[in-house]
Amino acid sequence: MAAPQATAGSRSSRAVLLTVTCLGQFMVLLDNTIVGAALPDMQHRLHTQLTGLQWIVDAxxxxxxxxxxxxxxxxxxxxxxxxxxxxxxxxxxxxxxxxLAPSLGWLVAGRVLQGIGAAALSPASLALLIAAHPAPQERVKAIGLWAGFSGIGLAAGPVAGGVLTDAFGWPAIFLVNLPLGAVLLLVGLRSLEETRNPNAPAIDIPGTVLSVLWVGALTYGLIEGGARGWTSPVILGSFAAAAALLGAFLAVEARRSAPMLPLRLFRQRLFTVSNTAMIVVGFALMGSSFFFSQFFVYVQGTSILRAGLQTLPVSLAMVVVSPYAGRLAARYGFRVVVTIGLALAGLGLLALGTVHADTGYGQVWWRLGAVGIGFSLTMSPLTGAAIQAVSPQEGGLASGISSTTRQIGAVLGVALLGAVVRTRQSGGASFENGLDTAFLAAGAVTLATAAFTGLWLARSAEPAELAKAPATPQPSTDPDGATARGQAVTTIPG
Structure with missing residues (x-):
């Protein structure tokens, strides 16, 4: 029996749905990069130190x-x-x-609430899109548009953040979400149709709570260790709590019938290696980009607006190169593309570790571009490798775990590289020297991971499938349009 032809009304409703879901993801991704440009102004107006800026991002x-x-x-x-x-x-x-936050504490609390909203908005937007496009070809096109349009938020963030902060101060970067959110709510209430998956698994509440607690305890120790002292009882206690909570999390996940993180997946070498590398990608990319605007403002003495423009090579390179990463991996294999990407990013970070206050921008932009190109070559292939390591029914879950491991790496990158800078300063080094050490450390870790993937990341066995995938990982689907295991997953750049 032939599938019914799509009516003009259904095409119109799908166009509205695509617009709404793309704008929602655009808003989330814009917020990821727009904050970085405003960090120097936040530090000045909120009278906070580097630790406070780390919490603004990591919360x-x-x-x-x-x-x-x-x-x-x-x-x-x-x-x-x-x-x-x-x-x-x-x-x-x-x-x-x-x-409206009058202090650092209120701003961090608001950022926590933002994170909760983003964690609901992003996967639900992709789930709505998938449910409305049951035909595989239409679905791939829709997800490609969703990924491409929303990715513009990455490139627009530094510029928008610099312009708004320079003109109105850092609060303006958050107020830009108010008209976007109002439009999405009004249009969404009128035009979106409700869909659900009655066979979706139960929510793993214990696993979710324990995951937040153990990563939170570890993050607290890494961020506050430089200020309180690495041997202080509070910091040692936070590390001990993180270890205990991690053990409890693993024990709970091993016993649950439908865990949020099935540990059995890590028996597959390809899955384990790809996710390990993805942690490093998040660590080095987010940890280093946290300091880009601060370098231009505090070390080279540029304005916030100019600093926002000067960080553009990273995000622009990622937007331009990311759509081709999957095709390159399909042709040459996961191992070759990921290893080259990590090596390029690592060399770019090492090169950034040699720039100084008097280094001209002509010697800086290509370093930033190398970092952006290198990491953009890794993310889609690493997610593709993780998906290939599991059964087709668990593709959405594998994609989600890949996104989650990268985000965990991002949390640890901001915390740990910030600790490197602070520790160097406490030893008498300048902020510039601390930044150099952090970039060099990120570059060294990235290069070591390039060697690791070169040795252990298996070549793609099904290159043709990856070539068809959009830049953002495509979840596997079940008959009603829900993602595998009911998990709608999206990639949110650190």
Whole structure:
């Protein structure tokens, strides 16, 4: 029996749905990069130190990382439209609270709430899109548009952040979400249709709570260790708590019938190696980009607006190169493309570790571009490798775990590289020398991981499938359009 032809009305409703979901993801990705440009102004106006800036970034990324998998299951169980619009409301309200924050503590609390909203909004937006496009070819095109349009947020963030902060101060970078959120809510209420997956698994509440707690305890120790002293009882206690909570998390996940993180997947070497490398990608990319604007403002003495423009080579390179990463991996294999990408990014970071206050921008931009190109060559192939390591029914879950491991790496990168800078300063070094050490450390770790993937990352066995995939990982689907295991997954750049 032939499939019915799509009517003009259905095409129109799909166009509206695509617009709404793309704008939602655009708002989330814009917020990822727009904050970096405003960090120097936040430090000045909130009278905070480097530790405070680390919390502003990591409070958001931590919640996104730990709630992303559960957000997809929640959307499938309770309604994708409902969860998506709830995420929009939470994210928008949190953005307003951030803009009104009178102190660092209130701003961090607002960022936590933003992270919760993003963890609901992003996977639900992709789940809505997949459910509305059951035909594989249409689905691939829709996800490609979703990934491409929303990726513009990455490139627009530094420029928008520099312009808004320079003109109105850092609160303006959060207020820009208010009109976007209002439009999404009004249009979404009228045009989106509710869909759900009645066979979605139960939400792993114990696993979710323990994952937030153990990563949170570890992050606290890494961020606060430089200020309180690495041997202080509070810091040692936080590391001990993180270890105990991690043990409890692994024990709970091993016993649950439907865990958020099935440990059996890590028996596959390809899955384990790809996710290990993805942690390093998040670590080095987010940890280093946290300092880009600070380098231009504090070391080279440029304005916030100019600093935002000067960081553009990273995000532009990622937007331009990412769509081709999957095709290159399909042709040459995961191992070759990922290893070359990591090596290029690592060399770019090492080169950034040699720039100084008097280094001209002509000697800086290509270093930033190398970092962006290198990491953009790794993310899609690493996710593709993780998906290939599991059964087709678990492709969405594998994609989600890959996104989560990268976010965990991002949390640790901001915390640990910040600790490197602070420790160097406490030893009498300048902020510039501390930044050089952090970039060199990130580059060394990335190069070591390039050698690791060169030795252990298997070549793609099914290159043709990867070539068809969009830049953002494509989840596997079940008959009703829900993602595998009910988990709608998206990649949220650190």
């Amino acid at each position: 958001y990324v931590l919640l996104v990382a730990m709630l992303l998998l559960s957000g997809g299951v929640f959307a499938d169980r309770f309604g994708r439209k409902r969860v998506y619009l709830t995420g929009v409301v939470v994210f928008t309200v949190a953005s307003v609270l951030c803009s």
